[in-house]
Amino acid sequence: MFNLANAIARVESKIIDTEMAKEKTDSEGRKYIGMYFKCCNVYTRIYKSRLGDRYVGFCPKCGAKVQLMIGAGGVNDRFFIAK
Numbered sequence: 544m545f546n547l548a549n550a551i552a553r554v555e556s557k558i559i560d561t562e563m564a565k566e567k568t569d570s571e572g573r574k575y576i577g578m579y580f581k582c583c584n585v586y587t588r589i590y591k592s593r594l595g596d597r598y599v600g601f602c603p604k605c606g607a608k609v610q611l612m613i614g615a616g617g618v619n620d621r622f623f624i625a626k
């Protein structure tokens with residue numbers, strides 16, 4: 544069950560390099576990257592924001608939010624892990 548308080552408390556922010564993130568595009572033209580949520584051992588997509596400056600997504604099981612800022616010199620993990 545989604546718990547907003549928990550989700551806010553567990554926001555994870557990172558800086559990533561878009562190229563290294565291996566961005567993909569879905570059938571509707573939205574940009575996304577693969578995201579592994581360590582909290583619930585589940586893999587899902589997180590989508591780029593409308594402004595294009597970050598990827599934002601939620602764990603589909605517990606609602607933990609992850610926010611990846613896009614910028615040079617960021618992390619280059621294939622998958623990002625929400626703690």
Ligand SMILES: [Zn+2]
Pocket residue numbers: 580581582583584602603604605606607
């Ligand atoms: Zn979770």
